[in-house]
Amino acid sequence: MRLMNRPGISGKPLWDDGWLQHAHRLASPNFGPRPPSTVVDLMVLHSISLPPGVYGGHYVQDLFTNQLDWALHPYFGQIEGLKVSSHFYIQRTGELWQFVSCNDRAWHAGASHYRGRDNCNDDSIGIELEGLEGDPFEAAQYATLQTLCRAVIQHYPIAHIAGHEHIAPGRKLDPGPGLDWALLQQTLGLSAQCFPANVGHK
Numbered sequence: 572m573r574l575m576n577r578p579g580i581s582g583k584p585l586w587d588d589g590w591l592q593h594a595h596r597l598a599s600p601n602f603g604p605r606p607p608s609t610v611v612d613l614m615v616l617h618s619i620s621l622p623p624g625v626y627g628g629h630y631v632q633d634l635f636t637n638q639l640d641w642a643l644h645p646y647f648g649q650i651e652g653l654k655v656s657s658h659f660y661i662q663r664t665g666e667l668w669q670f671v672s673c674n675d676r677a678w679h680a681g682a683s684h685y686r687g688r689d690n691c692n693d694d695s696i697g698i699e700l701e702g703l704e705g706d707p708f709e710a711a712q713y714a715t716l717q718t719l720c721r722a723v724i725q726h727y728p729i730a731h732i733a734g735h736e737h738i739a740p741g742r743k744l745d746p747g748p749g750l751d752w753a754l755l756q757q758t759l760g761l762s763a764q765c766f767p768a769n770v771g772h773k
Contacts, residue, residue: 586726589672591719594659599635599670601656601678606693611673612730613695614723615680615738616716617657618702618746622646626663626701635660635670655679657697659719665711667719673727683738686731691738696723704747713751717758730765737767 585592605611621630622644630647633639634655641651657679660668671677679697683690698719702708723729734750735743752770756763 585722589674591659591667591669591673591722594667594669594719596669597632597636599656599677600637601635601654602671602675603678605674605676609694611694611696611727613685613691614720614729614732615691615695615697615735616732616746616750617679617697617699617735618704618706618708618750619660619699620701620703624703624706631660631699631701632668632670657699659697660699660701661712661715661719662701663709663712665709665715667715673723680735680738682742685733685738695738696727696729700746700750702746702749704744705749706747707749708746708751713754713758716755720755720759724759732761732765733767734770 583592590596619631620626621634621639623646630639634650634653635657637654639647641647656670656677658669658671658673658677660670662668673696676692677697678692679699680691680695683692685691688694698716700708700712700716702712720732732755735745736747752766756766
């Protein structure tokens with residue numbers, strides 16, 4: 572039975588038109604329709620912090636909803652005008668946000684290629700982890716990530732999980748070596764074939 576048919580804690584279905592009930596919903600204008608007949612079979616993991624290495628606050632949420640005040644920090648001037656989004660964002664505390672319905676195309680991958688296909692935004696679900704490339708993530712983030720991945724996998728035909736660094740090599744480095752891929756594989760009970768070949772599976 573798919574999770575979509577199971578009630579959540581409040582008795583409501585876990586999914587509502589691509590929105591996960593247990594995530595904080597903050598709709599982004601940065602999205603579009605997926606191409607016809609798209610099979611959503613990839614999850615892409617990212618890391619993000621604004622400014623880089625600074626955690627907490629609301630700047631990531633502001634970025635994804637086009638509300639970021641570019642004048643607040645010198646770094647923001649370097650990304651001024653950027654319009655991006657991700658489906659999900661997991662803060663250091665484990666708090667989960669959703670910005671785009673998983674039925675729609677979020678703008679998280681950019682120029683990309685994986686499992687023989689270009690334009691990974693078309694058929695992937697993007698998950699941002701609050702962090703800096705290479706730094707370790709918090710136990711609370713792993714707990715939320717594992718729960719989120721299970722929910723997504725039971726609702727969409729996910730066959731692959733990769734990092735931004737794997738779908739845009741040479742251009743992106745996140746989430747970097749701080750992500751414990753072996754732990755994620757073990758807790759999800761997935762085959763190593765679902766993950767990139769070079770992430771050190773146990």
